[in-house]
Each structure stands twice: as structure tokens, then as C-alpha cells.
Amino acid sequence: MIEPNLELIAARLEGLEETIIARLIDRVQFASNLVIYEKGKSRFIGVEGLSLFEARLVAQETMDSEFGRFAVPEERPFNRNLQPPKRLVSIPENCLRVTDYDTVNFSADILAGYLRLVPRICEAGDDFQHGSSVEMDVYALHAISRRIHFGSFYVGEAKYSAHPEEYRKLVAAKDIEGMTRLLTRKEVEDRIIERVKGKVARLQADVNIAVRRLIDPELVAEFYREIVIPLTKRGEIAYICERDPSL
Amino acid sequence: MIEPNLELIAARLEGLEETIIARLIDRVQFASNLVIYEKGKSRFIGVEGLSLFEARLVAQETMDSEFGRFAVPEERPFNRNLQPPKRLVSIPENCLRVTDYDTVNFSADILAGYLRLVPRICEAGDDFQHGSSVEMDVYALHAISRRIHFGSFYVGEAKYSAHPEEYRKLVAAKDIEGMTRLLTRKEVEDRIIERVKGKVARLQADVNIAVRRLIDPELVAEFYREIVIPLTKRGEIAYICERDPSL
Numbered sequence: 406m407i408e409p410n411l412e413l414i415a416a417r418l419e420g421l422e423e424t425i426i427a428r429l430i431d432r433v434q435f436a437s438n439l440v441i442y443e444k445g446k447s448r449f450i451g452v453e454g455l456s457l458f459e460a461r462l463v464a465q466e467t468m469d470s471e472f473g474r475f476a477v478p479e480e481r482p483f484n485r486n487l488q489p490p491k492r493l494v495s496i497p498e499n500c501l502r503v504t505d506y507d508t509v510n511f512s513a514d515i516l517a518g519y520l521r522l523v524p525r526i527c528e529a530g531d532d533f534q535h536g537s538s539v540e541m542d543v544y545a546l547h548a549i550s551r552r553i554h555f556g557s558f559y560v561g562e563a564k565y566s567a568h569p570e571e572y573r574k575l576v577a578a579k580d581i582e583g584m585t586r587l588l589t590r591k592e593v594e595d596r597i598i599e600r601v602k603g604k605v606a607r608l609q610a611d612v613n614i615a616v617r618r619l620i621d622p623e624l625v626a627e628f629y630r631e632i633v634i635p636l637t638k639r640g641e642i643a644y645i646c647e648r649d650p651s652l
Numbered sequence: 653m654i655e656p657n658l659e660l661i662a663a664r665l666e667g668l669e670e671t672i673i674a675r676l677i678d679r680v681q682f683a684s685n686l687v688i689y690e691k692g693k694s695r696f697i698g699v700e701g702l703s704l705f706e707a708r709l710v711a712q713e714t715m716d717s718e719f720g721r722f723a724v725p726e727e728r729p730f731n732r733n734l735q736p737p738k739r740l741v742s743i744p745e746n747c748l749r750v751t752d753y754d755t756v757n758f759s760a761d762i763l764a765g766y767l768r769l770v771p772r773i774c775e776a777g778d779d780f781q782h783g784s785s786v787e788m789d790v791y792a793l794h795a796i797s798r799r800i801h802f803g804s805f806y807v808g809e810a811k812y813s814a815h816p817e818e819y820r821k822l823v824a825a826k827d828i829e830g831m832t833r834l835l836t837r838k839e840v841e842d843r844i845i846e847r848v849k850g851k852v853a854r855l856q857a858d859v860n861i862a863v864r865r866l867i868d869p870e871l872v873a874e875f876y877r878e879i880v881i882p883l884t885k886r887g888e889i890a891y892i893c894e895r896d897p898s899l
Contacts, residue, residue: 420681420863427674434667449719449739457739464715472696472708472783492696492704495780533742536719544791607858611851616667 407500409563418560419600421552425633426605426625428545429526433620435538437527442520461539462546479555483512483546501558501644502652509557509643511636515550518632526620553633557640564588565645572645584642594634602626654747656810665807666847668799672880673852673872675792676773680867682785684774689767708786709793726802730759730793747809748891749899756804756890758883762797765879773867800880804887811835812892819892831889841881849873 440446440457447457455463463484466475470487473494474480478501503509523542565572568587575583605622612619687693687704694704702710710731713721717734720741721727725748750756770789812819815834822830852869859866 416863419860423859423864424678427678431671431674447739451738461719464718468711468715471711472786474783477783491698492694494783497780533744536721536724536741539719604858608855611854612670613666616663617670 407498409500409559409566411563414555414559414563418552418556421548421555422597422601422604423608425545425548425552426601426608426620428541428548429620429625430608432523432538432541432545433526433528433618435527435534435541436530436532437524438531438533438535438538439524440531441535441539441542442523457535458539458542462543465543478506478558479551480547481507481510481512481550481554483516483550500562502562502648502650503558503644504649504652506558508647509554509561509640511553511557511640511643512550514636514639515553515632516546518628518636519546519549522624522628522632526624528618549633553636553640556637557644560637561641561644562648564641565648576646576648581642584645585638588638588641594630597634598626598629601629654745656747656806656813658810661802661806661810665799665803665844668795668802669848669851670855671795672792672799673848673855673867675788675795676872677855677867679770679785679788679792680773680775680865682774682781682788683777683779684771685778685780685782685785686771687778688782688786688789689770704782705786705789709790712790725753725805726798727794728754728757728759728797728801730763730797748805749809749895749897750805750891751896751899753805755894756801756808756887758800758804758887758890759797761883761886762800762879763793765875765883766793766796769871769875769879773871775865796880800883800887803884804891807884808835808888808891809895811888812895823893823895828889831892832885835885835888841877844881845873845876848876 442456442458444456444459445454447453447455447460449455449457449460452460452463466482466484466487469475469480470482470489471491473490473492475482475487476490476494476496478499519542564587571587572584574580575587602622602625605620605625609617609619609622689703689705691703691706692701694700694702694707696702696704696707699707699710713729713731713734716722716727717729717736718738720737720739722729722734723737723741723743725746766789811834818834819831821827822834849869849872852867852872856864856866856869
């Protein structure tokens with residue numbers, strides 16, 4: 406059985422920050438284009454009931470599923486009923502002790518949080534770059550989801566294995582508050598938020614604002630504080646509750 | 653008829669640099685994984701003759717085509733025989749004077765140049781992140797292709813309209829060398845290459861190398877010097893030769 410390596414896990418989570426920031430910067434190059442989120446306005450033949458954004462998310466995840474993306478624990482889909490992979494995917498052995506990774510899937514909450522973020526970070530209005538906007542939305546969402554689910558699974562496992570007795574009791578008592586208390590490290594959270602804010606600022610420090618739009622570092626920090634970190638913690642708890650010690 | 657605005661065109665080209673660099677940085681997070689480029693080794697059911705990379709490029713462009721990506725002049729596909737869009741795409745009026753944008757399509761050369769770049773920028777070996785690697789390849793290629801084709805069309809039109817008589821004569825005489833001389837601005841090319849190199853360095857200046865891999869700024873500058881800029885110039889000439897003054 407592989408043991409969780411907290412140092413590697415933290416490194417991976419830190420490395421994913423650049424990806425999330427880059428994807429959000431990509432998205433803000435386009436206006437908010439809010440019509441792309443309106444159901445029935447996709448003008449896409451065959452999926453008239455969906456928004457253009459939803460149509461893109463379905464198409465992307467249908468393709469990604471064929472390529473085996475969702476065989477990876479931290480890649481949790483936003484859609485259900487996707488087809489199984491069309492290729493043989495080799496997934497390295499891991500330290501997780503759940504068989505169905507979709508028992509920890511916070512996609513709906515991630516999506517809701519992201520859709521609230523878009524109008525805050527993007528320029529208001531419509532620049533008719535609808536295809537590009539939904540493309541960037543999907544990439545940003547996948548990057549955010551990867552970070553949250555990676556944390557949920559691997560940090561969940563690492564924290565559990567550091568205090569198995571305490572967690573076992575809290576799970577048995579269904580004490581979510583107690584688990585939240587036990588796994589919360591306020592100083593780590595604050596450090597992550599500050600680091601993210603600094604990265605956003607530095608990644609844009611030399612940008613020519615005549616040709617590129619910027620994202621407010623404070624808004625990304627807030628997104629981490631209000632969405633990414635709380636959902637990761639809820640994911641850790643979900644993982645710990647689903648964890649099967651017999652595996 | 654809309655006139656080309658050189659300032660806007662240059663701004664767009666400059667803004668695309670960040671996107672190319674970000675996509676290349678994404679790719680180098682994974683090993684070169686050269687097996688993904690070998691035909692017949694995709695392990696993907698239904699496309700056994702292709703490489704995994706080719707299978708991904710086909711799947712992505714099939715989806716993108718349905719969403720209308722290739723209705724945009726600078727979005728030229730790498731694959732042929734794609735299906736027409738499934739949505740009504742509004743393309744703003746532009747200054748270009750060709751009806752079939754695919755008469756200027758340098759995808760094959762872009763692909764060849766990119767595939768030579770991969771083993772130079774990525775860590776050698778195989779990390780089994782094949783799905784992610786081909787995903788990042790496709791995004792990087794699209795970003796590079798967008799820059800080269802945008803320049804081909806819009807810079808081509810701008811340069812032509814600045815010297816219509818000279819270009820008309822050179823086109824009539826099929827004098828490619830003469831056209832190359834007329835449209836080359838060595839000092840602009842050098843400035844672009846230096847700017848790109850500086851951006852690559854600055855975008856990575858504060859990165860924690862324990863968690864992220866870096867790309868050598870010199871290699872990206874070289875890619876601009878040897879691939880991006882020469883292909884853009886060949887594209888400008890192709891556009892000028894295809895240009896239909898009656899439009």
C-alpha cells in the first residue's frame with residue numbers, strides 16, 4: 406500500500422495554482438458575454454435546450470471521457486452518463502481508499518462558484534467572442550476542479566492517516582463540525598491565499614495593458630478563500646466519510 | 653470596405669504571445685512522452701492507425717468545427733474534411749479580400765516545427781501523462797497557429813494596402829524573393845524575438861521550481877525566429893498572392 410506523501414501533495418497543489426491563474430487570465434481576455442450561459446440561446450443545432458457554455462462542456466467532457474480523463478481521481482466530470490474510455494489508460498497506483506471516485510464530486514458547487522466569478526472578473530458586455538469564451542470557461546473549470554478534487558482526495562487521505570483514531574470516531578458520530586475543526590489549518594489557508602494573490606500580480610506585472618486585459622489579484626484571492634479552499638475541505642470530509650479501510 | 657488598422661493588428665499579435673508562452677509552459681510540465689507521436693501506438697479504439705496525439709487533434713478539431721471555430725480566418729484547422737459548424741456563427745466584417753481562408757493554411761509546417769520543438773523543451777522520458785500531454789500539445793498548436801495565420805492575413809493585407817502597386821507587380825512576376833524583401837522588417841522581427849524572450853523569463857521569474865518545470869526562454873525565442881516569424885511571412889505572401897482585388 407502506498408502511503409500519502411504530504412510534501413508531494415502540497416507541491417502538486419501549489420503547482421496547479423499557476424494553471425488556474427493562467428486559465429482565468431485567458432478567460433478575462435474576453436467580455437463576460439453572459440448570453441453564453443443562457444439556456445436555449447446556444448444557437449447550436451441538436452442541443453437547443455442548453456446554453457452554449459453547457460453544450461461546450463458536454464462536448465468537451467464527451468471527448469475527454471473517450472481519452473480516459475476521468476479515470477484519474479482528481480479529474481471529476483461536470484456531466485453524468487459519459488461514455489467509458491476508448492483507450493487503455495494506465496493509472497499509477499495511488500494511496501486512495503475509495504473505489505468509486507465519483508463519490509467525491511463537487512462539480513456542481515465548483516460550477517456555481519465559477520459562474521458567480523465570471524461577471525466579476527470579465528469586462529461587462531458582449532464582444533461576440535462566444536466560442537472562445539466558452540472554450541476558456543471549460544479549461545478554467547477543469548483546472549479549478551482538478552485542484553479541488555486533488556486536494557479532497559490526497560489531502561483527505563494524508564490528514565486521515567495522521568490521525569486515524571480521531572477521524573474514525575468523528576465519522577462514526579457523523580460529526581462534520583468536529584472533522585472540519587480537526588482538518589482546518591488556518592495559517593496554511595492564509596499562506597495559500599497570499600501566495601495566489603502574489604502570483605496573479607507578478608504574472609501580470611510586465612503585461613502591456615494596451616494589448617492584454619488584467620485580472621484583479623484580490624478577486625482571485627477571494628475566489629480561493631470563498632470557493633476553492635472551503636470546497637476542498639468539504640471534499641476532504643466527503644473522502645474521509647467514504648473511505649473504506651478494508652481496501 | 654474596412655481598412656486594416658496596423659496598430660490593432662500589432663496589438664493582437666503581441667497579446668497572443670502570452671497565450672503561446674502559457675501553452676508551452678503547460679506542455680513542459682510533462683515529459684516529452686514521445687510514444688504519443690508514434691502512429692499505431694494510440695491504444696485508442698477506432699483510430700488504431702493514428703498516434704494518440706493525432707487522435708486527439710482530430711477529436712478536438714471535430715468538436716471545434718461544430719462550434720464554428722474555423723469560420724474565423726486565423727483559426728485554420730490541421731485536419732481536412734471537418735464537418736461544418738452546428739451553430740450560427742457571427743463573424744464580424746473584416747478587411748480581408750479572400751473568400752476561402754484555407755488558401756492560406758500553413759498547419760502542416762506549423763505542426764512539423766512544433767514536433768521538433770517538443771523534445772527540446774520537455775524533460776526526456778515518459779511520465780505516463782499521455783492524455784494530458786496530447787491535450788496540451790493541441791492547445792499549444794492552436795495558439796501558435798492562431799498567431800501565424802492572424803499575421804498572415806491581417807499583416808499581409810496591411811502591407812499590401814500600403815504598397816499596392818509594388819505588390820501587384822511582384823505577384824504578376826511571381827517574384828517571391830522580391831515580395832519577401834518588400835515585406836521584411838528586420839528590426840521589427842528582432843524586437844518581437846527579444847520581447848518574447850523577456851516575457852518567458854519574467855513569467856517564470858518567481859516560480860517555485862520545486863513544483864513547476866521551466867522552459868528555456870532562448871528556445872522559445874529560437875522557435876519564434878525559425879518557425880513563427882518565417883511562416884508568418886510565407887503566409888503573408890500566400891495571402892497577397894491569393895488576394896482578390898475585386899472583392
